[in-house]
Amino acid sequence: MFRKILIANRGEIAVRIIRACREMGIATVAVFSEADAPALFVSMADESICIGGPRAADSYLNMEAILSAAIATGAEAIHPGYGLLSENPKFVALCEQCGIAFIGPTSELIAKMGDKDEARRTMKAAGVPVIPGSDVIEDVDEAERCAEEIGFPVIIKARAGGGGRGIRIVKERAEFRGAFLAASSEAASAFGDGACYLEKYLRPVKHIEMQVLCDNYGGVVCLGERECSVQRKNQKLIEESPSPAISAETRAAMTLASTRAAKATGYRGVGTIEYLYTGEGDFYFMEMNTRLQVEHPVTEMVTGVDLVQWQIRVAAGVKLPFAQEDIRISGAAIECRINAEDPGRGFAPCCGTVELLHIPGGPWVRFDTAIYQDYFIPPFYDSMIGKLIVHAQNREQAIRKMKMALSELVIEGVTHNADFQAQLLDNPAFVDGSYTTGLLDELGK
Ligand code: MV4
Numbered sequence: 026m027f028r029k030i031l032i033a034n035r036g037e038i039a040v041r042i043i044r045a046c047r048e049m050g051i052a053t054v055a056v057f058s059e060a061d062a063p064a065l066f067v068s069m070a071d072e073s074i075c076i077g078g079p080r081a082a083d084s085y086l087n088m089e090a091i092l093s094a095a096i097a098t099g100a101e102a103i104h105p106g107y108g109l110l111s112e113n114p115k116f117v118a119l120c121e122q123c124g125i126a127f128i129g130p131t132s133e134l135i136a137k138m139g140d141k142d143e144a145r146r147t148m149k150a151a152g153v154p155v156i157p158g159s160d161v162i163e164d165v166d167e168a169e170r171c172a173e174e175i176g177f178p179v180i181i182k183a184r185a186g187g188g189g190r191g192i193r194i195v196k197e198r199a200e201f202r203g204a205f206l207a208a209s210s211e212a213a214s215a216f217g218d219g220a221c222y223l224e225k226y227l228r229p230v231k232h233i234e235m236q237v238l239c240d241n242y243g244g245v246v247c248l249g250e251r252e253c254s255v256q257r258k259n260q261k262l263i264e265e266s267p268s269p270a271i272s273a274e275t276r277a278a279m280t281l282a283s284t285r286a287a288k289a290t291g292y293r294g295v296g297t298i299e300y301l302y303t304g305e306g307d308f309y310f311m312e313m314n315t316r317l318q319v320e321h322p323v324t325e326m327v328t329g330v331d332l333v334q335w336q337i338r339v340a341a342g343v344k345l346p347f348a349q350e351d352i353r354i355s356g357a358a359i360e361c362r363i364n365a366e367d368p369g370r371g372f373a374p375c376c377g378t379v380e381l382l383h384i385p386g387g388p389w390v391r392f393d394t395a396i397y398q399d400y401f402i403p404p405f406y407d408s409m410i411g412k413l414i415v416h417a418q419n420r421e422q423a424i425r426k427m428k429m430a431l432s433e434l435v436i437e438g439v440t441h442n443a444d445f446q447a448q449l450l451d452n453p454a455f456v457d458g459s460y461t462t463g464l465l466d467e468l469g470k
Contacts, residue, residue, distance in 0.1 A: 026049070026343075027102045027340075028051065028101060029051065029052040029054060029071075029098065029099055029102075030042075030046050030051050030052070030100060030103070030104055030337065031054040031055075031056065031091070031095045031098065032054070032066070032070070032103075032106065033085065033104065033109065033110055034085065034104070034105060034107070034108075034109055034111075035058070035061055035064065035066060035085060035395075035406065036064070036395045036406065036407070036409075037394050037395045037409070037410075037411060037412065038106040038107055038317075039064075039070075039395065040066050040069060040393070040394070040395045041333060041393055043055070043069045043070055044069075045333035045334045049337065052071045052072070053069075053071050054071070054095070054098045054100050055067050055070035055073040055074075056076045056084070056090070056091055056094050057073060057075055057076065058075070058079050058081075058083070059075060059079055059084075060079035061403070062075065063401070064400075065397055065400070066395055072098050074097070076091060079403065081109065081406070085109050085110075086109060086110060088113075088115070088119055091110070091116075092119060092120065095125050096125070102126035102127070102340060102341075103120055103125055103126070103127055104128040104336070105127070105128070105129060105316065106316075107316050107317055107318060107319055111129065111316040112135050112315055112316050114133075114135045114139065117129065117130075117132035118132040126340055127340070128294070128337055128340040129336070129340070130292060130315045131293065134290060134291070134292065134293070135315045137290065138290070138313040138314075139185070139187070139315075141182060141183070141186060141187060141222070141312060142160055142161045143184075144310075144312065145158075145160075147286075147290060148289070148310040148313075151285045151288075151289030152285055153282045153283075153285060153286050154282065154307075154309050154310060156224040156225060156227060156301065156309040156310070156311070157224065157225045158179075158222060158223050159175070159224075160222055161184055161220045161221065161222050162221065162222060162223065165206060168201075168221075169201055169202060169205070172195070172198070172201050175223060175224070175225050176225065177195065177197050177198060177226075178196045178225075178228075179223050179225060180192055180193065180194050180225075180226040181193045181204060181208040181222075182222055182223075183208065183209075183211075183216060183220070183221050184212075184218060184221065184222065185220070186215075187312055188259060188312075189258075190215065190216075191211065191212045191215060191216065191221075192208075193207070194226055205221065209221050227303050227309065229303075229461040229463055230254075230301040230303055231252060231270055231301070231302040231304075231460075231461055232253045232254045232299065232301065232302075232311075233250050233251070233253070233279070233299075233308065234250065234251050234299045234314075234318075235247055235280065235282075235297065235298045235300070236248040236249060236250075236251065236295065236296075236318075236321070236324045236332070237283055237284070237287045237292065237295070237297070238295050238296075238345065239287050239292045239293050239339070240293070240339045240343065240345045241293055241339065241344075243288070244348070245284050245287045245292070245349075246345060246348065246351075246352055247280045247284050247287075248328045248330055248352060249266055249276075249280075249324060249327060249328060249352070250268050250271070250276065251266045251320055251323050252264065252265050252268035252269070252270065253320060254460055254461055254464065255449060255460065255464055256462055257372065257465045261320065261362065262362055262446065262449065262465075263360065263361055263362070263455075264323050265323060265423070266323045266326075266354070266357070266358050267327070267357065268302075269420055269458025270458050270459070271302065271306075275308070278306065278308070279308055280349075286313065293339065294315075294340065295316075295317055295336050296314065296315055296316075297313070298310065298313050298314075299312045299314065317332060317333065319412065322360060322391060322393060322412060323359070323360045327355060327356060327358045327416065328352060328353070328354060329353075330352075356418050356419065356423070357417055357419055357420040357422070357423040358415065358416045358417075358423060359414070359415055359423045359427045359450075360413065360414045361412070361431060361443075361446040361450075362409050362411075362412055362446075363411040363434070363436075363441055363443055363446070364408045364409050364410065364441060365377070365402050365409075365439050365440065365441055366408045366440070366441070366442055368444075368445040372470075374408040375408075375440040375441075376404040376439075377401070377402055377439045377440070378399065378438050378439070379398055379399060379402070379438050379439055380399075380437045380438030381398065381435055381436075381437035381438065382397065382398045382435065382436055382437075383433070384434065385413070385429070385431075385433035385434050387426075387429075389416035390430045391413075392411055392412070392434070394411030394412070395410075402439055410436070410439070410441065413427065413430055415427045415430055420458075424450055428451075431444075431447045431450075432447065449464075452464070
């Protein structure tokens with residue numbers, strides 16, 4: 026087992042990883058930017074090294090500085106958290122070259138799933154349902170013919186895109202050529218790769234993702250699904266497990282498909298397979314995320330599995346001591362992301378000082394955060410300041426518990442979205458589980 030791990034991230038996920046390491050008796054190294062000197066994760070780590078200026082590009086994305094810190098402190102492994110370098114194959118390769126374990130999949134796997142066209146083809150070969158569409162098409166005339174065959178509306182996706190970047194929806198043929206050429210050139214400038222493919226545009230859809238955990242010996246377990254359809258501009262707001270919309274049969278089919286996907290890719294570590302769900306048991310592969318997700322606590326609450334600790338154990342070569350038949354999804358969990366933003370001003374990000382903080386508690390109420398009383402929330406990073414997660418026997422009680430916890434949360438001095446979240450929980454489409462990814466659009470938010 027590793028003796029010392031460097032956390033190449035910041036904020037709440039750095040705190041989360043440090044806690045997991047502490048429980049395992051593993052020493053921790055935090056790397057931080059000048060703006061994060063006062064941050065909680067810096068004081069919680071056993072050692073900490075300032076690696077650069079406030080901008081992520083000068084610090085948290087500075088691969089050489091991070092690896093130098095790992096070498097200088099004798100860290101045997103690096104945990105990337107999510108975002109930042111967590112799905113950067115070059116960084117993983119650099120770790121491997123320096124003899125430092127990367128807590129995650131291999132650089133080949135990350136690259137393979139990062140190529141959305143190759144990911145689609147891999148899943149199709151593994152028998153996972155994929156959205157009707159095409160492989161990469163370079164020629165606009167051929168693309169137009171293919172779009173006709175698929176049938177409008179179609180969606181154009183960049184091979185190197187993902188998470189909402191590099192996509193264009195085309196409702197009718199007249200718009201297609203311009204949209205295809207624009208999508209290709211945008212992808213070329215944004216990702217250095219202009220290759221695009223087409224899919225039938227499915228609507229309305231739910232975003233349902235399956236959590237998998239795999240060891241180095243072929244062990245694969247699926248830890249259930251998370252419904253993440255409440256999103257604003259491709260940023261998730263509320264996540265829950267189990268999904269209120271799928272039957273036990275559909276859950277079994279998605280579990281089988283996800284297990285097949287993990288085995289077909291030779292996956293290692295934690296991974297999330299994202300699906301679009303169109304109802305009546307129909308689900309289609311969308312993307313595979315090769316990192317720990319922001320919303321992982323939802324799965325931890327319904328399965329009792331500590332995903333961060335198992336990431337570390339698997340990276341250290343431990344064999345999973347449990348199999349699929351040992352996994353039980355019990356009760357219901359909901360996560361509300363708490364963002365320093367103003368719903369009354371177009372969700373504009375707000376920084377500021379936490380003048381008064383009261384964190385809700387009680388049975389099965391969890392608040393993953395890195396803020397503390399008198400902390401100044403810097404303007405340089407993501408606006409998420411915490412995740413409120415609850416667990417209860419069933420969904421109705423989980424909704425009630427979440428509303429109680431949201432009303433108990435106090436963060437004075439910083440404008441945040443807790444009240445907006447409580448309103449969403451009261452929305453009839455959320456309450457009856459019929460909500461889709463269009464919910465916020467329908468609310469004009
Ligand atoms: C789609 C789709 C409908 N049909 N693909 C958005 C981000 C990226 N993950 C892909 N996305 C979508 N792809 C087809 N063929 C609808 C979306 C989509 C979406 C998907 C999941 C969660 C939120 C979303 C918000 C808008 C669009």
